[in-house]
Amino acid sequence: MSKRISACGLLVALAMIFSYIETLIPINLGLPGMKLGIANLVIVIGLYLLKPQEVLLISLVRIFLIGFLFGNGMSILYSLAGGLVSFFAMLLLKRSEKFSVVGVSLFGGSMHNVGQLFIAAAVVENAKIFYYLPPLLCVGCVTGILIGLLALRILPTGQKIIQNAGTL
Amino acid sequence: MKKNDYILAAFIFLFAGLLSAIIFVSGNERGNFVTVTVDKKVYGTYSLSENQDIEIDTEFGHNVLHIENGSVSMTEADCPDGYCKRQGEISTEKEAIVCLPHKLIVEIESADEQNEEDYDFLVR
Numbered sequence: 001m002s003k004r005i006s007a008c009g010l011l012v013a014l015a016m017i018f019s020y021i022e023t024l025i026p027i028n029l030g031l032p033g034m035k036l037g038i039a040n041l042v043i044v045i046g047l048y049l050l051k052p053q054e055v056l057l058i059s060l061v062r063i064f065l066i067g068f069l070f071g072n073g074m075s076i077l078y079s080l081a082g083g084l085v086s087f088f089a090m091l092l093l094k095r096s097e098k099f100s101v102v103g104v105s106l107f108g109g110s111m112h113n114v115g116q117l118f119i120a121a122a123v124v125e126n127a128k129i130f131y132y133l134p135p136l137l138c139v140g141c142v143t144g145i146l147i148g149l150l151a152l153r154i155l156p157t158g159q160k161i162i163q164n165a166g167t168l
Numbered sequence: 169m170k171k172n173d174y175i176l177a178a179f180i181f182l183f184a185g186l187l188s189a190i191i192f193v194s195g196n197e198r199g200n201f202v203t204v205t206v207d208k209k210v211y212g213t214y215s216l217s218e219n220q221d222i223e224i225d226t227e228f229g230h231n232v233l234h235i236e237n238g239s240v241s242m243t244e245a246d247c248p249d250g251y252c253k254r255q256g257e258i259s260t261e262k263e264a265i266v267c268l269p270h271k272l273i274v275e276i277e278s279a280d281e282q283n284e285e286d287y288d289f290l291v292r
Contacts, residue, residue, distance in 0.1 A: 074269070103173035110180050120266075125208050126273050128264040131191060134184040141180045152169070 003165065008054055015042040015062040023070070034136070037109055037143050043087065044105045044151045047094050049158050059083050074123075078116050085115030101155060102148030109144025110137050191262060199261045199276035202240050204233065207271040216240070216259075216276070228270040240274060242267065 018038040025036065039062060046055040063083050067076035089111035093104045113136040121129045204211040206226050214222055214235065221243070222233040231252070232244035239257040242265050252267035258276060265274040 098170070098172045099176065100170045100173050102169050103176050106173070106177055106180070120268055123268070124205075124266065124271055124273055126205070126264070126266075126275075128262075128273065128275060129266055131262070131264060132266075134188040134191070137180055137184040137187075141177055141184075145177065148173075 004050075004054065007050070008058055011042050011046060011050075011058050012061050012065070015039045015058060016066055018042065019062065019066045020070075034139050035143075037112065037140075037147060040086070040105070040108060040112070040144075041147050041150055041154075043083075044090065044101060044108065044147060045154060045158055047090060047104070048101065048151075048155055049162055052091055056087055059087055077123075078119055081115040081119040082112040083115075086112035100148075101151045102145060105148030105151060106141050106144030109142075109147065110140035113137065113140040194262060197261050197278060198238060198259055199278040200238075201277045202233070202235065203275050203277055205273045205275070211272075213277075224272065226270065226272075228272070231267060231270060231272060233274060240265065240276065242274070245270070 016039075018041065022036055022038050042062075043055055043059050046058055050058075060080075060083070063076065063079045067079060071079070086108040090104045090108035093099050093107050099107075114133070117129060117133055117136060121127060200216050201213055202216055203213050204222070204224060206224070206228065211224060211226070212222070214220070214233075216235055216238045219236045222235070224231040224233060230244070230246045231242060234241050234243040239259040241257045242252040242255065245252050245267055247267055247269040249269065252265055252270075252272070255265050258265055258274070261276050261278060263276060266272070
């Protein structure tokens with residue numbers, strides 16, 4: 001049990017570092033909400049190595065910690081919407097066992113942006129914001145594929161570590 | 169990677185492409201009024217026919233809107249991300265400039281609609 005908790009703590013720390021690194025990489029194409037989503041790497045890999053509820057906890061703790069440290073109430077709301085929608089979308093696809101980690105990740109990336117767009121539309125109560133849906137879907141898909149390919153390389157190592165550690 | 173991964177990616181791109189096509193063909197009429205909405209309330213309506221700079225100062229922050237030859241663009245904004253400035257010029261009814269941190273939306277409308285609304289109001 002304590003091993004599981006410390007593993008979750010490590011992954012939260014890793015996800016937080018990824019979130020911070022992301023703020024150092026400026027990608028600004030005039031698209032609100034466009035980012036690499038490196039922190040999602042932790043969530044994608046976690047889905048394959050840990051229990052779903054543990055991954056959800058890691059995701060939520062990361063969002064609130066990053067939100068309180070660097071963001072504000074609104075940014076927590078956006079992250080929460082994106083994080084939750086993408087988590088459940090990826091869990092669903094992973095459970096279906098019809099997709100590899102790349103498919104799971106690219107779907108999560110796209111759905112993350114869809115979730116955020118819905119919150120943005122609700123905040124300003126204007127549907128014209130869905131004008132951004134097509135480009136954001138594509139961007140989420142591309143970054144999701146990149147994260148998925150990374151996860152594909154990292155997963156075997158992660159599984160080995162868990163095996164060597166014995167039962168977590 | 170599995171075959172389904174490629175199908176899913178292709179489906180998402182296709183869906184996005186279809187959506188862009190629908191947006192592209194719909195509502196290409198050039199409007200002649202621009203409406204600024206802040207936090208769900210109309211801040212002001214301005215004519216597109218005269219070139220002008222509109223200063224918008226609200227509790228959320230400061231923005232400057234630039235109208236030139238029937239096109240609208242955001243030239244100044246003190247929001248942290250500055251996405252609104254990078255959204256370029258808008259001139260058709262379907263387009264909008266959004267500044268999320270300031271809860272600000274700039275939309276283009278045509279005057280005909282407004283006249284009709286006024287007329288309805290008078291009849292009642």
